[in-house]
Amino acid sequence: MAQAVFxxxxxxxxxxxxTEITPYYDFLNxxxxxxxxxxxxxWAVERAVDGSERSILDLGTGxxxxxxxxxxxxxxxxxxxxxxxxxxxxxxxxxxxxxxxxWLAADVSKGIPCESASVDLVxxxxxxxxxxxxxxxxxxxxxxxxxxxxxxxxxELTRPARGILKWLYYPYLSIYLPLVGAxxxxxxxxxxxxxxxxxxxxxxxxxxxxxxxxxFASADCSSYTGGxxxxxxxxxx
Numbered sequence: 282m283a284q285a286v287f288x289x290x291x292x293x294x295x296x297x298x299x300t301e302i303t304p305y306y307d308f309l310n311x312x313x314x315x316x317x318x319x320x321x322x323x324w325a326v327e328r329a330v331d332g333s334e335r336s337i338l339d340l341g342t343g344x345x346x347x348x349x350x351x352x353x354x355x356x357x358x359x360x361x362x363x364x365x366x367x368x369x370x371x372x373x374x375x376x377x378x379x380x381x382x383x384w385l386a387a388d389v390s391k392g393i394p395c396e397s398a399s400v401d402l403v404x405x406x407x408x409x410x411x412x413x414x415x416x417x418x419x420x421x422x423x424x425x426x427x428x429x430x431x432x433x434x435x436x437e438l439t440r441p442a443r444g445i446l447k448w449l450y451y452p453y454l455s456i457y458l459p460l461v462g463a464x465x466x467x468x469x470x471x472x473x474x475x476x477x478x479x480x481x482x483x484x485x486x487x488x489x490x491x492x493x494x495x496x497f498a499s500a501d502c503s504s505y506t507g508g509x510x511x512x513x514x515x516x517x518x
Contacts, residue, residue: 292365292388292390292391295365295366295411296365296366298468298470298471298474299343299365299366299368299369299471300366300367300368300369301466301468301470301471302462302466302468302471302472303344303366303368303369303372304466305465305466306343306344306369306372307344307346307372308465309461309462309465309466309472310346312461312465313457313458313461313462314509317505317506317509317510318346320505321436321505321506321510321512322346322347322350322406322436323350324505324512325347325350325406325434325436325512326350326351326353326354326355327354328434328503328512328514329351329402329404329432329434329512329514330351330354330355330402332355332356333401334355334356334357334401334402334432335356335357335358335359335401336357336358336359336360336399336400336401336402337351337352337355337357337359337360337361337400337401337402337403337404338361338363338393338395338400338402338403338404338426339351339360339361339362339363339403339404339405339406340363340389340393340403340404340405340408340423341363341364341365341389341405341406341407341408341411341412342362342363342364342369342370342373342384343364343366343369343372343373343406343407344369344372344373344376345362345372345373345374345376345377346376346406347404347405347406347436348360348362348373348377348382348404349376349377349379351402351404352377352379352382359381359383360379360381360382360383361382361383361384361385361395362377362382362383362384362385363384363385363386363387363389363393363394364384364385364386364387365386365387365388365389366386367386370384370385370386389412389419389422390412390415390418390419392422393422393423393425393426395426396426397425397426398425398426398427398428398429399426399428400426400427400428400431401427401428401431401432402431402432402433402434403423403426403427403431403432403433403434404433404434404435404436405434405435405436406435406436406437407436407437407438408435408437409435409437409482409488410437410438410475410478410479410482411478413478413481413482413483416483416488416491417491417494417495420491420492420494420495420497421495421496423495424495424496424497424517427517428517429517429518430516430517430518431516431517432514432515432516432517433492433497433514433515433516433517434512434513434514435488435512435513435514436510436511436512436513437482437485437488437510437511437513438479438482438509438510439479439482439484439485439504439508439509439510439511440479440480440482440508440509441507441508441509442508444507446507446508446509447508450509451480454476454479454480455476458472458475458476459472459473459475459476462475485502485504485511485513486502488500488502488513489501489502489513489515492513492515493515496517496518497515497516497517497518498516498517498518499515499516500513500514500515500516501513501514501515502514
């Protein structure tokens with residue numbers, strides 16, 4: 282029997298999923314990652330920011346945690362968070378207490394609402410999996426909006442490649458993540474999708490290659506916690 286092919290839902294489906302779990306999103310991120318999500322964001326910011334950046338665009342910003350981590354470490358004069366889900370953006374407005382941050386509702390799978398060559402840093406955390414079927418176009422849009430010499434930073438949930446952690450991780454994806462997510466949020470569909478999106482996502486090296494094909498001069502990957510999370514960085518020439 283042929284194996285079913287996983288594909289990400291259309292934008293409306295993605296919006297519905299994240300609207301359903303908005304009240305539980307931050308709590309479950311911490312619970313399901315054993316609070317490692319905070320460390321992953323901190324490590325990503327340390328690797329990405331050198332102090333020269335003056336503008337940041339955070340895509341798939343969710344409740345704004347990744348953008349908030351950057352704002353705490355950088356000297357940004359302009360900051361914008363973009364998300365498909367209005368309820369997530371409302372949470373971000375409430376939690377990121379920094380004047381001047383612009384919050385935009387937009388479907389970045391169809392284009393980034395930003396002028397070309399206008400941003401020093403583009404960031405996204407746990408967003409690429411929801412854009413899996415649109416990544417070539419999305420990366421071309423990221424390249425477009427970055428200034429020459431600008432950087433793109435993507436933090437994503439991935440899969441351990443070897444060792445005992447690999448064997449423990451797949452039961453976690455198949456059983457623990459969707460079960461606990463469903464019990465807390467009462468949405469089995471949402472956390473089943475999130476588990477499957479991790480299981481079927483591209484290898485980080487393939488994502489780095491896609492970034493180079495989009496025009497980036499360099500792209501590299503750094504694994505965290507044995508490969509459970511990966512930081513992918515790219516630089517525009």
